[in-house]
Amino acid sequence: MAAALSRALKLPGKKGSELGEYDPLTQADSEDESEEDDLVLNYPRNGLGRDGCLGTGPSKLRGGRSGRLVGAEDEAQEDEEEEEEEYDDDEWRERLPSKSRPDREEMKGMQYWTHRDPGRDRSGEDRGGPGTLGGAGTGVHSTEVEEKRMRMKTAIRSAFFLVPLVCAALLVLLCAFLIPCRKGDLGKRPTWERALGDAGGVTPPALALWDVDGDSVADVFLGVTEWTNETHPMQGNKVYRAVALSAVTGQTLWTKEMRECVMYIQCGLQYSSQPGPVVLLIGKSIIMAVNGTTGNQLWFVLLKNIESQAVLLPDLQGDSVPDLLIATLPADEALDLSLTLISGLSGATLGHPVPFNVTGQGKLIGPLLHETQQGAYYILFGLGNVEAISLRDVYMKATGKMPLTQALSRRDPGWEALRKTNSSSFIHIYRGSEPVEFLLPLVAGFGNSHNSLDPVSNLNSSRSDWALVSGKLSGKLSGKLSSKLSVLRQKDIKKEWTFNSDPIHSQPAPGYFNSDGVLDLFITHATNGTMTALVVDGDNGRLLWSAEFVCPRLVLETSAISTSTGQSAFLFWASDPIRALKNGTKITVSPGVATAEPLIRKLFLLHPAYPTILLQLTSTTDTAVTSAVSYQERQKDASYITVSSRPTPDSEPGARIVKSMSLRAAITTGRTVRLEQSSKPVKPSAFEINKFFRGLTFKRQ
Numbered sequence: 001m002a003a004a005l006s007r008a009l010k011l012p013g014k015k016g017s018e019l020g021e022y023d024p025l026t027q028a029d030s031e032d033e034s035e036e037d038d039l040v041l042n043y044p045r046n047g048l049g050r051d052g053c054l055g056t057g058p059s060k061l062r063g064g065r066s067g068r069l070v071g072a073e074d075e076a077q078e079d080e081e082e083e084e085e086e087y088d089d090d091e092w093r094e095r096l097p098s099k100s101r102p103d104r105e106e107m108k109g110m111q112y113w114t115h116r117d118p119g120r121d122r123s124g125e126d127r128g129g130p131g132t133l134g135g136a137g138t139g140v141h142s143t144e145v146e147e148k149r150m151r152m153k154t155a156i157r158s159a160f161f162l163v164p165l166v167c168a169a170l171l172v173l174l175c176a177f178l179i180p181c182r183k184g185d186l187g188k189r190p191t192w193e194r195a196l197g198d199a200g201g202v203t204p205p206a207l208a209l210w211d212v213d214g215d216s217v218a219d220v221f222l223g224v225t226e227w228t229n230e231t232h233p234m235q236g237n238k239v240y241r242a243v244a245l246s247a248v249t250g251q252t253l254w255t256k257e258m259r260e261c262v263m264y265i266q267c268g269l270q271y272s273s274q275p276g277p278v279v280l281l282i283g284k285s286i287i288m289a290v291n292g293t294t295g296n297q298l299w300f301v302l303l304k305n306i307e308s309q310a311v312l313l314p315d316l317q318g319d320s321v322p323d324l325l326i327a328t329l330p331a332d333e334a335l336d337l338s339l340t341l342i343s344g345l346s347g348a349t350l351g352h353p354v355p356f357n358v359t360g361q362g363k364l365i366g367p368l369l370h371e372t373q374q375g376a377y378y379i380l381f382g383l384g385n386v387e388a389i390s391l392r393d394v395y396m397k398a399t400g401k402m403p404l405t406q407a408l409s410r411r412d413p414g415w416e417a418l419r420k421t422n423s424s425s426f427i428h429i430y431r432g433s434e435p436v437e438f439l440l441p442l443v444a445g446f447g448n449s450h451n452s453l454d455p456v457s458n459l460n461s462s463r464s465d466w467a468l469v470s471g472k473l474s475g476k477l478s479g480k481l482s483s484k485l486s487v488l489r490q491k492d493i494k495k496e497w498t499f500n501s502d503p504i505h506s507q508p509a510p511g512y513f514n515s516d517g518v519l520d521l522f523i524t525h526a527t528n529g530t531m532t533a534l535v536v537d538g539d540n541g542r543l544l545w546s547a548e549f550v551c552p553r554l555v556l557e558t559s560a561i562s563t564s565t566g567q568s569a570f571l572f573w574a575s576d577p578i579r580a581l582k583n584g585t586k587i588t589v590s591p592g593v594a595t596a597e598p599l600i601r602k603l604f605l606l607h608p609a610y611p612t613i614l615l616q617l618t619s620t621t622d623t624a625v626t627s628a629v630s631y632q633e634r635q636k637d638a639s640y641i642t643v644s645s646r647p648t649p650d651s652e653p654g655a656r657i658v659k660s661m662s663l664r665a666a667i668t669t670g671r672t673v674r675l676e677q678s679s680k681p682v683k684p685s686a687f688e689i690n691k692f693f694r695g696l697t698f699k700r701q
Helices: 002-009 024-029 060-064 072-094 101-111 118-127 132-178 183-188 391-399 455-461 663-668 686-694
Strands: 192-198 207-210 219-227 238-245 252-258 264-271 274-282 286-291 297-302 324-328 337-342 354-356 364-371 377-383 386-390 427-430 436-441 466-473 480-489 494-501 509-511 520-527 530-536 543-550 559-562 568-574 577-580 586-588 601-606 613-620 623-632 637-646 655-662 671-674
Touching: 192 219, 192 238, 207 264, 207 274, 207 623, 207 637, 219 264, 219 655, 238 274, 252 286, 324 364, 337 377, 337 391, 354 391, 364 386, 364 436, 364 455, 377 391, 377 427, 386 391, 480 520, 509 559, 509 568, 520 568, 530 568, 559 623, 568 623, 613 663, 637 663, 655 663, 663 686, 671 686
Parallel strands: none
Antiparallel strands: 192 655, 207 219, 219 238, 238 252, 264 274, 274 286, 286 297, 324 337, 337 354, 364 377, 377 386, 386 427, 436 466, 466 480, 480 494, 509 520, 520 530, 530 543, 543 577, 559 568, 568 601, 577 586, 601 613, 613 671, 623 637, 637 655
């Protein structure tokens, strides 16, 4: 009865806890047994039972007291209880479907030890048979197999994940670092220089930039003059050449010998039947077109007294190739200037030169092509003044025919109303007491690539307003005392504003200094050994920035380069800056440098984000005579190309030095120069300034 009550109190999942469990009901049922039987201990794991034998017969203790406690009815009751336990065990196994059979056997062996026959358990253990311990042994072996199988599956999954990942990483490293890439060398272009010819040729020498070898970097075209006697140059004969140099290495791509000095080189003309760009080489009496890739001659035309570079015109003949216009001196000395039309495809002259008497004195202005808002084409040119004539009239006077297309026959009523008389061919754009020194389209980066015949660039420049510089003369000997910088509106030929300045000797550089979206103008002038650099607001003519420097004794155009910030960076040559002190006196950064010989000239970069700080990119004793800028879109970089004259200790002509410099590479080694103390309450740190300039990138406008 007590045993049945004990089984009834055992819940499923709590049928036994630990080895050596104490059951008071079992103890009450066997209270008449010996002291050894009061605590029923069974250790199935180590084989210890209620007796010390391995058989299934009665124990020694029970055998000794069988007359008092054990009888046939007790044995029959134990057999019945054993059968009930086996039934309970089977039912409990069915309630644990998630456990494997060996696990359930093991759990059974651990939880029901108080009601097992120790002899049978021990016999099963010794035989390794189907008893409790024998089943547990089989489960252990099966678990080890399953664990090995799971470990194998895990290893296979890890291999399938890691092997492609490692292969991808190796492929990236191989492409990035190990495989040599020709394009990648462009990002690490070193500064190079070449000595070509001597400084006895045309000043400034002919210079142009255009990509002819397909590496997306504009190559360098240069006119050079050499002597046949290198030991004694002045005793030999001069040899004139046009040379093409690789922008990446500075190596010679091709050389073309000329019969006379090359005054202008222009690139960008394209033929559908001709691979590669066409390069024009212009001398005093010849125009030659060559293949830009090979240098082979395509055509040439002989003219007399060429005075200007070629102007790109619309197609006048219907051959799908733009035609050209050039200014020459007329055969009649009573006339001032002639305009000659040339076929862009064959080089043949279209008709005859058209002479004009512009009744002016001074510097040759233009010729320039302008397209009005009504789509009419006009040619701007003059001598100290600016006149305009319809392209339709020039074509009719040269050929005696009407233009082939309606667009070329168009006139602009607004411009035609400015004509003084009906018999006059000219429309007066500017006539004044101050002769015109410079006239240029207000286009960002104009002049940086030098004499480009690219149709897109010319289209932009032919539709813009103009910047005009005029100078006031005070006698032939005293020279100019002042200059005026103005902006002419192309819609009505009126001045937008005028800025008065000391004599301006170089062409203004249009660029974006402030954020109003209007091109501003960078100019320089020099008086009494001091050079002043200024930036004038293109919207209203007010002064935006200025600084003074020791005069570098050279006349070189400033370059305005478009940057990733939306503003322009200005490159200009000067000597040491002159800083104003609080007491009003001025000192130079290096006292006495103005009288030092040889004079050190420095290339500075100005960015509007830090107007009181300049970045010195390089310094040299060479005299730069011309410069140009090319962009590398892929590297977000720009190259600054200079042609300089290097001084020599004797009286022999100095050498021409061509130098290419990566601006981003030069910025990393540049030196910051403070012009004055910043007015901002929080001054920028050196780290902040260096981080800004080193992160600066350049792009084509």
